[in-house]
Amino acid sequence: MGGTSTDVSRYGSGRYEHVLETTTAGVTIQSPQLDINTVAAGGGSQLFYRNGLFVVGPESAGAHPGPACYRKRGPLTVTDANLFLGRLIPDFFPNIFGPNEDQGLDERVTRKLFEQLTHEINEELSRGGQNKRMAPDEVAFGFIKVANETMTRPIRSLTEAKGHDTSKHRLATFGGAGGQHAVAIAENLGIRQILIHRYSSVLSAYGMALADVVDENQEPESKTWGDCQEVRQELAKKMDQLKQRSTRRLHEQDFDGESVVFEEYLNMRYRGTESALMILKPSKEEADRLFEGDEWAFGKAFVRQHDQEFGFTLPDRDIIVDDVRVRGIGKSFKASEKTIDQQLQDSKPMDVVGREHRTSEVYFEGGRHETPIYKLDDLQVNDRVKGPAMLADDTQTIVITPGASALLTKTHVVINVGDSEANLPQISTDTVDPILLSVFSHRFMAIAEQMGRALQKTSVSTNVKERLDYSCALFDAQGGLVANAPHLPVHLGSMSTCVRMQAQIWQGKLQPGDVIVSNHPEFGGTHLPDITVLEPAFSQEKVIFFVASRAHHADIGGILPGSMPPHSKELYQEGATIRSEKLVSEGKFNEQRITELLYHEPARYPNCSGTRCLADNLNDLKAQIAANKKGIKLISTLIEEYGEHVVLFYMRQIQDNAELSVRNLLKEVSEKFAGRNLGAVDYMDDGTPIQLKISIDAEKGEAVFDFDGTGPEVYGNVNAPEAVTYSAIIYCLRCLISADIPLNQGCLKPINVIIPPGSFLSPSESAAVVGGNVLTSQRVTDVILKCFQACAASQGDTNNLTFGFGGNMQGEAEKKGFGYYETIAGGSGAGPDWEGTSGVHTHMTNTRITDAEVFERRYPVLLREFSIRANSGGDGQHRGGDGVVRDIEFRIPVQVSILSERRIYHPYGLYGGEDAQCGQNIWVRRVQNADGDWVERYISLGGKNSAQMEPGERIIIRTPGGGGWGRVGGQSQLSREQDACHSWRGGSIAAHAATQEASM
DSSP: OOSSOEEEEOEETTEEOEEEEEEETTEEEEEEEEOEEEESOSTTEEEEEETTEEEEEEEEOTTTTOSGGGSSSOOOBHHHHHHHTTOSOGGGSOSOBTTTTOBOOOHHHHHHHHHHHHHHHHHHHHHTTOOOOOOHHHHHHHHHHHHHHHHHHHHHHHTGGGTOOGGGSOEEEOSTTHHHHHHHHHHHHTOOEEEEETTGGGHHHHHHHHOOEEEEEEEEEEEEOOSOHHHHHHHHHHHHHHHHHHHHHHHTTTOOGGGEEEEEEEEEEETTOOOOEEEEOOOHHHHHHHSTTOTTOHHHHHHHHHHHHHSOOOTTSOEEEEEEEEEEEEOOOOOOSOOHHHHHHHOOOEEOOSOOSEEEEEEETTEEEEEEEEEGGGOOTTEEEESSEEEEOSSOEEEEOTTOEEEEOSSEEEEEOOOGGGGOOOOOSSSOOHHHHHHHHHHHHHHHHHHHHHHHHHOOSHHHHTTOOEEEEEEETTSOEEEEOSOOHHHHHHHHHHHHHHHHHTTTTOOTTOEEEEOOGGGTOSSTTEEEEEEEEEETTEEEEEEEEEEEOSOOOBSSTTSOOTTOOBGGGGOOOOSSEEEEETTEEOHHHHHIIIIISGGGSTTOBOOSOHHHHHHHHHHHHHHHHHHHHHHHHHHHHHOHHHHHHHHHHHHHHHHHHHHHHHHHHHHHTTTOOEEEEEEOTTSOEEEEEEEEETTTTEEEEEOTTOOBOOSSSOOOOHHHHHHHHHHHHHHHOOSOOOOSGGGGTTEEEEOOTTBTTSOOTTBOOHHIIIIIHHHHHHHHHHHTTOSOOOOOOOOEEEEEEOOSOOTTHHHHOEEEEEEOOBOOOOBTTBOOOSSEEOTTOOOOOOOHHHHHHHSSEEEEEEEEOTTOSOOSSBOOOOOEEEEEEESSOEEEEEEOOOSSSOOOOBTTOOOOOOOEEEEEEEEEOTTSOEEEEEEEOOSEEEEEEOTTOEEEEEOOOOOOBSOTTSOOOOOHHHHHHGGGTTOHHHHHHSOEEOOO
16 A cells, blocks of 8 residues: 555465456556556545545545645645544654655644544534534544545455455555555455565565566467367477577576476467466476376366356366466575464564553544554564554554554564454444445445456356446345446446336245346336346345346347347347346246247247347356346345444435435536526437426425427337436436445436336337437437536447348257447547547447457457547537547458447537537448459448448448537637536546547
8 A cells, every 4th residue: 555546466376366458547458467456545545525425535645745744735635544543653754744845744734624624524414414423533534444445345356256255365565554554454354364574665675676587478379278188289389489488588687497487377268258267287286186186287277267266167168278378487586584374383472561662542443542652673573562552663654453463573563353343333323424324335336346347257248248238236125226336327227227127026026046137128128138137135035135237148139130220110120028037046047938038039020030149148147147146145245244234224325325416416506507497409310309408496406307399209229218318317417426426326316307208218118229228328318418518419329330140040040140249439528628538438338349359359350440530529629539430341241230320410519619520331342343343332321221241341430529619719708507517627527428448
């Protein structure tokens, strides 16, 4: 833990864990590297009280001005909280602070700022009708607890999310700030022992001097793994060549043969999946213990690791070797000291009495304690210090809480954590504790995040694993959204409708182990490829929560491969419809019934087929079940930790907190617009209007969203189920609130939505809707944001491309046909103080595009071009983002379909900003001219079309840009309405409009 962030990595089985791909600050890098998770929680993380929540970071005070106590007028930070609570000792800090860098830490200004913040918090609690009064100590400690909870999330991701039991680990702590938080974090995770190296605060410099030199060598491969000797010999030969290459390089750096060791890996995956695992060659001990002495049991090791990490295996699928990798390690340092286990085994602990440097009042849970402070240099090996205590030297401060004890060894301070549960105060549910409200917000969010990771890992389809077209969330017993991971906004609001309806249908009929599946628009679905799987969490035979996952399946039947037909007129043409079925009954997967629903029933309609990739459907449904099981397990753990009544109480309070935030927003908006109603209209490319009037009751903080004037149901597929409009509203409200609040059902409580029955936002049961989810949702979002004058239009589209073949599926066709689906990025709209972003998915989607290498490897295509479409964004004081160009050549005959918008109506600019360019869809067809020569002919496909394309033919998709903001050439004249937009300055809209960068 440093000044701006905390980095977490896991070391197990004698080696560091590596990954081949990481995403940092939105940039994805594919290269072997340590598996490190970073979270923006450090000593310099700023502290805020927003909308009833304690918030730590991600903003940082940085090195300058730094924390408030650094005497440069900086903000309150985690460092200030530790100082205020007595957990930092000014005597041990050098006099390097202040304008002239000659003063010590300033405790006075830290105290003053915490007293001011406490007064503000108590004032807000009073206005909210609470009698609770907080002391400055409680406020500062509250921020520490929230910071600790923030830091446990990446640790859970590296352990629990990968099938490891966190409580069976040690916590090794580094960095200047780590020692102040180590014990509390360990208690949160159930870890019982902490290792803090004597040089932990300067371990980066110390470690670099001792680090091994590693030479990485990797070459691609494409063999099918088998136990045949020939495959082993070929791979072993390549491995030997890589080892020789490493040896030569390390010899050049003066490493002899005795100081060089090798780690040998095969990068392996099941055929048809992208879940590759880098498998280390088993050691002799592992081979004897697990694989009958076979040191080349890579295949068995892969199956074992796949089962541990993902929870399942695919015994009927081949295992593919993608890469051969060798790590040559030059040992620069040979440890002459005993291991920590040996030191602990040989230790003879003796309690320290009377050797403290001095005592000081330090705040722990419940109050301040007179606490001894020890200089580390004054302590000896085998000394044991019982908490509460502080250990410090010139570079680090270690906090030992009551119930814990610290033992000094030659190399480490070893902290044994006591039974913290015995010291926890009883949690009252009579009043809301804003600190616990913030903690539970993190815990609920972490559950949804881990569900999402489990789904991505265990799925087999490109849609889920590569494009991230899925969402996971946690719901109350009535189906109200409690918390979600940052997945697809169009899913999250509508999933609540789905869960609520299923909860009513199955009330009193569900048993533990039951799982429900649904995708029908009348039952809270969006479009048919999005299949929702939900499972109840029980307590004493009563449902207390639901968990749900929604994933876009690449094909579920219908008239065209990909199940996104551009010309569908009736719902049955878009594939399988599932109203409400038990997918699992008391733990038994009902494969026969789901096969009937996905494969046989759709084929009964004229010109329709069942799913063209049933095996992938079944595997992805099982992945969704696994994700839900992860959520159920984590909820159970949370209830064991806090008690059911406390968890349910704060679940409701999280929703109430979101409601309060929306009410405050509506009051601010009404004031900015002088009480006037807000209104806007926009048109689909077929001319169908979306009209909205927003009336705000400023006194109550409530609003009516009235879509009267919206066009009637369309004889086409841009009809949007009502749940889609609710998703758009909840998303926009969340964006307009600049503070970080949970997105949940509470956001909609102050909103009354009026959608005219029979309009294309409330269509009939049989209406086609496949475009409503992906196109109309974006246009509804544009209209809502236009009402608030918040930003220019983004591309207003997702550019849905599908291709495949299969025709009318019969017999063995599910093995022969396939369907592929992707959405393509465009430009985001500019705002009052930000430029639009180029080449991103915007607003209601948050998917990413399939990587070019994966795309070409798994499908019969060549990606000719994928680039930014220059100057397609609208000009203005702030320019809109540019769209992209995607040029795909097909290598076999396929049916290609495009479903898109903004091919006629331009994405609008605001306040003098120019409109963006519309999109274009071009078919590059190969035809013979009069001379018999093959030539290319460019044919416009329009916004919605389908064509049978032959080998060598291409589709070029040019996506729309985002609108510009303000007049070119200077400051635009700001009207009263535009001034209102500055209430969202700083960019929640900017951040959400450009939600997921395309993989370029």
